[in-house]
Amino acid sequence: MLEIKCPYCGKRSQNEFSYGGDANAKRPELGKEISDKEWDDFVYFRKNPRGKHSELWHHVAGCRQWFKVLRDTGTHEIFKTTKLNEEL
Amino acid sequence: MQKYSIFNLIKNAFSNHQNWDVVWRDPEPKKEYDVVIVGGGGHGLATAYYLAKEHNITNVAILEKGWIGGGNVGRNTSILRSNYMWDPNGLFYDYGMKLWENLSQELNYNVMYSPRGIINLAHSDAQLNVYSRRGNSMRLNGIDAVMLNKDSLKKMIPFADFSASARFPIFGGLMQPRGGTARHDAVVWGYARQSDSMGVDIIQHCEVIGFDVQNGKIQGVQTSRGNIKTKKVGLCVAGSTSLLAEKLNMKLPIESHVLQACVSEPVKPFLDHVVTFGAGHFYCSQSDKGEMVMGGDLDGYNSYAQRGNLPTLQHVLSEGVAMFPNLSRLKMLRTWGGIMDMSMDGSPIIDKTHISGLYLNCGWCYGGFKATPVSGWTFAHTIAQDKVHELNSKFRLNRFSTGHLLDEKGVGTKTWIG
Numbered sequence: 001m002l003e004i005k006c007p008y009c010g011k012r013s014q015n016e017f018s019y020g021g022d023a024n025a026k027r028p029e030l031g032k033e034i035s036d037k038e039w040d041d042f043v044y045f046r047k048n049p050r051g052k053h054s055e056l057w058h059h060v061a062g063c064r065q066w067f068k069v070l071r072d073t074g075t076h077e078i079f080k081t082t083k084l085n086e087e088l
Numbered sequence: 089m090q091k092y093s094i095f096n097l098i099k100n101a102f103s104n105h106q107n108w109d110v111v112w113r114d115p116e117p118k119k120e121y122d123v124v125i126v127g128g129g130g131h132g133l134a135t136a137y138y139l140a141k142e143h144n145i146t147n148v149a150i151l152e153k154g155w156i157g158g159g160n161v162g163r164n165t166s167i168l169r170s171n172y173m174w175d176p177n178g179l180f181y182d183y184g185m186k187l188w189e190n191l192s193q194e195l196n197y198n199v200m201y202s203p204r205g206i207i208n209l210a211h212s213d214a215q216l217n218v219y220s221r222r223g224n225s226m227r228l229n230g231i232d233a234v235m236l237n238k239d240s241l242k243k244m245i246p247f248a249d250f251s252a253s254a255r256f257p258i259f260g261g262l263m264q265p266r267g268g269t270a271r272h273d274a275v276v277w278g279y280a281r282q283s284d285s286m287g288v289d290i291i292q293h294c295e296v297i298g299f300d301v302q303n304g305k306i307q308g309v310q311t312s313r314g315n316i317k318t319k320k321v322g323l324c325v326a327g328s329t330s331l332l333a334e335k336l337n338m339k340l341p342i343e344s345h346v347l348q349a350c351v352s353e354p355v356k357p358f359l360d361h362v363v364t365f366g367a368g369h370f371y372c373s374q375s376d377k378g379e380m381v382m383g384g385d386l387d388g389y390n391s392y393a394q395r396g397n398l399p400t401l402q403h404v405l406s407e408g409v410a411m412f413p414n415l416s417r418l419k420m421l422r423t424w425g426g427i428m429d430m431s432m433d434g435s436p437i438i439d440k441t442h443i444s445g446l447y448l449n450c451g452w453c454y455g456g457f458k459a460t461p462v463s464g465w466t467f468a469h470t471i472a473q474d475k476v477h478e479l480n481s482k483f484r485l486n487r488f489s490t491g492h493l494l495d496e497k498g499v500g501t502k503t504w505i506g
Contacts, residue, residue, distance in 0.1 A: 001398055002397060014397065014399055015399050019504050040488060043432075045340075048330035049334075050344075050392040055389070071389075073390045073391050073392050073393070074393060076391065076393055076397075
């Protein structure tokens with residue numbers, strides 16, 4: 001069982017959270033003219049490393065806040081969690 | 089190659105079965121091959137087999153980091169089916185079903201093909217409507233599909249919960265009678281033995297650590313056992329595809345996720361078919377040894393760990409108990425995990441790439457086992473002819489930019505939900 005430290009509530013069991021994927025995917029700016037390739041990159045292409053991965057999690061059965069997690073995809077070890085506006 | 093037959097079995101009994109040929113050789117890698125297949129799983133071995141058999145290309149090496157059949161082909165729930173609604177999927181997988189039917193004879197190896205039928209349970213009128221639509225689409229493509237009502241289901245799967253108090257009452261179901269199971273390890277060994285006998289080198293414990301690309305063309309691969317020259321490389325590495333693609337500076341629409349499965353202690357015959365729960369994600373069948381073979385959802389976060397966590401297993405098995413209440417009395421024998429190459433629309437990629445001589449076979453999500461023969465067959469064609477076959481013409485890499493997605497489940501790009 002993963003124990004995830006929500007930056008707002010502290011350490012809780014994995015059961016309270018849901019996953020949100022690659023934290024580096026950045027939606028193109030609203031109203032900005034962008035190419036098909038840029039859309040393509042945003043919608044379909046994510047980082048998929050073996051090792052340290054920064055990702056989004058949602059404390060859905062808790063405070064309902066989204067936050068960032070730095071986790072190892074090979075060992076499932078969690079190194080750090082931060083609020084969305086903070087650097088991992 | 090020594091044929092497996094009753095006569096040879098009797099003959100070898102006289103020498104206490106000490107004189108059987110080795111099933112495949114353990115060769116040293118040569119300096120150069122016509123084709124190098126990376127990944128000695130089901131798809132890689134099938135690709136090599138069809139390259140040799142259908143296209144007469146026998147100077148082929150299969151490079152496997154561990155041992156053959158140690159990845160997903162040894163970790164699945166061995167279900168075969170082609171009950172897809174969209175034409176490209178239905179036609180592709182059904183061609184695979186036809187290959188399965190004759191596979192034991194073709195490979196001279198008993199893959200224990202068992203067309204026992206796969207039943208998808210429906211738990212509402214709306215779901216029955218969706219299933220009849222899918223069943224009709226299947227029949228239009230020449231795939232067998234039968235709608236089942238509650239009474240006939242009661243006779244077929246008497247241990248399911250048909251009570252009115254069930255949380256998800258059973259309304260009916262969709263069945264593909266030709267669906268079923270096969271013995272996954274036998275598929276590996278059968279393909280390996282035949283490929284080897286036609287001259288394919290199966291090289292185990294040989295990891296690919298880099299690629300030699302010059303002027304946009306593949307020239308060779310660098311491995312833990314030396315450099316190998318080749319003009320054609322096929323990648324069949326499932327969950328590790330992104331890691332190899334990274335060495336080629338390629339980004340793929342794939343995420344790697346862990347999927348767990350489990351088997352119970354063996355019990356007497358209890359379930360004659362493969363059955364899936366319609367109100368969640370759970371599927372089960374009973375192996376010839378009597379174990380219940382069960383699986384369901386992904387763990388739900390990127391992972392290369394080949395092992396999962398208990399919360400997901402508990403969630404999946406509680407769905408199983410909702411469907412078959414007496415499963416709750418069984419002890420679990422083993423659980424394990426495999427790494428799925430989850431594509432962004434849930435469908436596979438079998439294609440050429442922008443690098444000449446580099447071919448890609450990935451994105452199988454959690455449905456790769458049933459496709460083993462047809463994946464190898466189409467991939468061999470794509471490699472040998474340097475063009476996609478009609479059957480895999482909709483499984484191209486560029487569909488994500490052109491918008492021709494094959495989203496059979498319609499779950500979008502959140503692969504961990506699908």
